Amino acid sequence: MMKFYMTPGSCSTGIHILLEEIGLVFEAYIIDLLAGDQYKDKYLAINPKGTIPTLLRDDGTAIPDSPRHQYVCTGTNDPWTRAIYRAMIPASSP
Ligand SMILES: N[C@@H](CCC(=O)N[C@@H](CS)C(=O)NCC(=O)O)C(=O)O
Secondary structure: OEEEEEOOOOOOHHHHHHHHHHOOOEEEEEOOOOOOHHHOHHHHOOOOOOOOOEEEOOOOOEOOOOHHHHHHHHOOOOHHHHHHHHHHOOOOOO
């Protein structure tokens, strides 16, 4: 099952809405940014950048969010991966 690491009221909300809209089944994990959960070793092992949102596929690999990975992600034939990735790109991105 996909795993979604998020913080209520943060920028992860957009991905949360998308996941619900497309009906993906996922486990949600709350990361308390104010408490510094993002800097704990357990979370950094999942996302070394220490940011939310993080979305892990069924196989435990992360769906990347950086422009550096845009080519790879948009090259996939998996429509859900493409949709999720597009939603992670800031509106100002080309
Ligand atoms: N490009 C990243 C940026 C994520 C990001 O900056 N998230 C912020 C919250 S909106 C964060 O996790 N900040 C943690 C911190 O500053 O310690 C993405 O869209 O996933």
